[in-house]
Structures are given as structure tokens and as C-alpha cells.
Amino acid sequence: MVTEEILSHYNWSLRVKDRLKIRVFKRRWEIPGEEFAPQYYSCAFMNYAGKEVFGLSSHSSSIVSQTISILEAYERLFMRTKGIKNSNGCAIHSSPEQSEKAAKFEVMERDAYLRFHYLGQIYSKKIYNHIIQNNSLIEVLQKNGIGIQIRLLGKNKHGFATLASANGFNAKNPFGITIGLGFKDSLECSIESAFSELIRMINNQFSNEHRLPPISFESFQSHSNPGVHEHIRLGLDLQYGDFLKKRYEDASLNESILPDAPSFIVKTEKAILPGVETPELYFSYAQSEDLVNIKFGKDQKYIEKVFNKEKVLKFNKCIAIHILG
Numbered sequence: 001m002v003t004e005e006i007l008s009h010y011n012w013s014l015r016v017k018d019r020l021k022i023r024v025f026k027r028r029w030e031i032p033g034e035e036f037a038p039q040y041y042s043c044a045f046m047n048y049a050g051k052e053v054f055g056l057s058s059h060s061s062s063i064v065s066q067t068i069s070i071l072e073a074y075e076r077l078f079m080r081t082k083g084i085k086n087s088n089g090c091a092i093h094s095s096p097e098q099s100e101k102a103a104k105f106e107v108m109e110r111d112a113y114l115r116f117h118y119l120g121q122i123y124s125k126k127i128y129n130h131i132i133q134n135n136s137l138i139e140v141l142q143k144n145g146i147g148i149q150i151r152l153l154g155k156n157k158h159g160f161a162t163l164a165s166a167n168g169f170n171a172k173n174p175f176g177i178t179i180g181l182g183f184k185d186s187l188e189c190s191i192e193s194a195f196s197e198l199i200r201m202i203n204n205q206f207s208n209e210h211r212l213p214p215i216s217f218e219s220f221q222s223h224s225n226p227g228v229h230e231h232i233r234l235g236l237d238l239q240y241g242d243f244l245k246k247r248y249e250d251a252s253l254n255e256s257i258l259p260d261a262p263s264f265i266v267k268t269e270k271a272i273l274p275g276v277e278t279p280e281l282y283f284s285y286a287q288s289e290d291l292v293n294i295k296f297g298k299d300q301k302y303i304e305k306v307f308n309k310e311k312v313l314k315f316n317k318c319i320a321i322h323i324l325g
Contacts, residue, residue, distance in 0.1 A: 002063050005094055010067045012279045019276055020077075021047040024066050027056075030206035031199075033140035041200070044069035046077055048273060053077045056200060071281075078271045078283050088294045089286040096268045096282045103286035104264055105159065109183035111291035112153040112161035112258055117322045118303055118313050120247070137199070145170035146202060149249065150191060154258040160187045161258065164194035164325075166202050167245050169238070175205050176214065176241015177248075178232065180325040201325045205236070212236060217315060220298060227296050228324060235323030243315055244323070262290035294324070 013022060027041040040062040044055045055072030059065040075092035084090060088110050091102035138148050146166050153161040162182040168175035180198030182190035204210045212229070214236035223230055234240055264286050271283040287293070292306050300319040303312055313320040 002061055006064055006067050009071060009094075009279055010063050012277070013067065013070045016277055019048075020074075021045075022070060022073075024069065026062075027203075028207075030203050031140065032144060032206075033137075040065040041203075042066045042069045044073045046070070046073040048077055048276070049081070051077060051080050053080065058196060058200065074271070074281070075283065078273065079285075081273065082283075082285075084285060086294065086296070091284050091286075092271055092281055093284075094280050094282070096284070099282040099284040100266050100268055100286065103266060103284035104288075105183045107264070107286050107288055107291055107293070108156070108158060108258070108262070109161055109181050110294045111262075111288075112183065113163060113179075113181055113324075114292040114294065114303075114322060115258070116151075116153050116163065116248075118320070119307055119311055120250075120313075137195075141166070141202065144206075145172065145174075147245075148198075150195065151248070152187070155187075156258045156260040159183055159185045160190040162187070162190040162194045163248075164191070164198040165245075165248055166198055167241060168202075168205055169242070169245075171205070173205060173211070174238060175236045176238050177235050177244050177323070178202065178205070178325055179235070179323065197325050201232075214238070214241075216240070217318075217321070220321060221318070223298060226298055231296060231321060231323050232325070234321055240315065243320075247313065247320075259290050262288045264288045294322075 023045045025043050027043050029041060039058045039060060041058040042065040046053050053073045053076040055069040057065045057068035057072065071092060075090060079087060079090050089103050089107045091099050091106060093099035093102055141148055146168055149165050151163045153163050164180040165177055167177045178201040180194040180201060182194030184190040184193055204212060212233050215230060215233045216237050217240050220226055220230055220234045235244060266284055266286045268282055268284040271281040272278045295302055300321060303319060
């Protein structure tokens with residue numbers, strides 16, 4: 001459904017198309033199977049003051065998909081103009097309340113994943129079978145050699161944290177593991193968010209143009225300045241991916257220990273770029289001392305300041321690097 005809000009933002013993008021050098025492309029679903037055909041998958045590029053960014057979105061409506069991808073690109077662009085290097089805790093929305101909420105959810109989503117990855121310290125279990133057993137997309141993925149697992153990482157008074165992971169050990173072009181994360185008000189919406197993110201990551205591995213090459217743990221460690229893409233590529237390595245697959249499948253606790261009421265520092269402002277017509281958009285940046293924050297790079301010693309270093313997940317006697325979808 002195309003809401004008035006989406007339509008308004010879509011029309012705005014047409015008006016500023018030349019000023020922001022907006023280019024929107026329809027990405028192909030490379031995964032074999034007719035079930036993927038109804039989804040419109042778009043990628044938007046945007047350029048302002050020498051900074052180029054992109055946004056991705058998939059939806060049954062082409063207008064919704066294009067608009068969301070443009071807004072995601074705009075969020076990243078505004079983030080960069082503010083000098084924020086890590087998108088964790090960043091969000092953009094048409095109201096300050098929703099923007100702040102989304103920014104907080106982003107931080108809690110990553111916190112839940114890091115606790116799960118490094119300690120298995122989460123109420124982690126496979127999602128109830130009735131939610132996914134009749135999902136035709138999962139059946140298609142399994143036919144293409146992709147193993148899927150969806151886990152509830154925990155919940156607090158704000159919502160539910162979920163992890164959707166895929167391994168491609170039996171795929172035509174084998175790969176290790178890639179993930180999608182979700183944190184929403186309801187379990188169903190959280191699963192949908194995590195699974196949608198995961199599908200786009202899987203699609204890259206079926207694409208000759210966008211497939212990411214894996215890197216080994218040793219190559220990652222020797223990289224001078226590894227970023228988010230290197231973290232993703234590390235997960236795609238068959239050896240490291242197998243290690244994570246077993247780790248993620250074995251981890252389980254009987255109760256959630258996600259912080260129930262973390263405190264936040266949130267800065268919210270109108271997302272205005274000089275010289276650019278801006279719709280009613282608000283940008284929020286949330287941080288919390290009560291939660292574990294994502295950091296990229298080969299030096300993961302910051303984790304030892306948060307958790308007992310003797311219990312932190314190790315790979316080849318080194319701290320096991322986290323991956324992201």
C-alpha cells in the first residue's frame with residue numbers, strides 16, 4: 001500500500017533528483033524461484049558535496065521500494081555530513097518520536113547480536129516452527145542449497161530481537177554464513193525485518209556482479225583497516241563460517257538477559273542539508289552506556305572491557321570477530 005507519506009516523499013525525491021544526483025536502479029533477484037518475482041528490489045545512489053551514498057529496499061510496490069531506498073541513502077548522507085562514521089544508532093523518520101524509537105531499536109538490535117555472538121548470553125532458540133514451516137521462500141532457498149535458521153535472541157519491554165542466518169555450504173557457489181538482524185515491537189515484525197535483510201545478503205551470493213569474495217581470518221587480521229564489508233566477507237569464509245554456524249546453533253539459555261530498561265542519550269534534529277529542499281524528516285542518533293556498541297576493525301579488545309575476557313568467544317586463540325548482514 002502506498003501511503004500519503006510515502007507518496008509525498010517520492011514526489012520530493014523527484015524535485016531534488018538533480019540537486020542530489022539521485023539515481024535509482026532496479027536490482028534483479030538472482031535467486032532461482034518464481035516466489036521472488038513479486039518483490040521490487042531497488043538500489044538508490046545519492047551524491048552531495050562530494051559524498052556518495054546508497055540505499056537498498058525491497059517491497060511489493062515499486063514506489064515504496066524506490067522511496068525507502070532513497071530515504072535510506074538520505075539518512076546515510078546526513079549521517080556523513082554530521083561526521084558520524086558508524087551507522088549504529090542512526091535513524092531517519094517523518095516524526096521525531098518515530099525517529100528516536102527507530103534509533104534506539106537499532107542500538108538494542110546490535111547489542112543483542114553482540115551478546116549472542118561473543119557469549120551465547122541470550123535466550124537463543126529456534127523460532128517456533130509454525131512461523132516458518134510453510135514459508136515458500138525458505139523452501140526455495142533450501143532447494144538451492146541454503147540452510148536457514150531464525151532465532152529469538154531475547155526480548156525486553158521495548159520489543160523482540162531476532163537473528164536470521166543462512167549458510168551456503170551446499171550452494172552452487174558455496175559460502176559460509178551471513179545474517180540479518182531485527183528488533184521490533186512484535187516478534188512477527190522482528191522476524192520479517194531480519195529475514196528481509198538476510199534475503200538481500202543471500203541474493204548477492206547468487207549474483208556474478210555483486211557477489212562478495214570471502215576472506216580468511218588470517219587475511220582479515222592482516223588487513224590494515226577492515227570495515228563492515230570485511231566483517232561480512234569474513235563470515236563468508238567456509239572455515240570461519242562453519243565455526244560460526246556451529247556456535248550459533250549450539251548457543252542457548254533458558255531466559256533472556258537483555259537489559260530491560262537501558263538508558264539512552266538521543267540527539268534529534270531536522271534532517272536539513274544546506275541548499276536542498278527537505279521534507280518533514282528528522283534524524284536521530286542514539287547511544288547507550290548500558291549496551292554493547294558495534295565497532296569495526298581487527299582490534300576487538302574493547303569487548304574485554306564489557307565481558308569477562310575468559311568467556312569471550314575465541315577463534316584460533318584470538319577474539320572471534322563479529323560479522324554483520
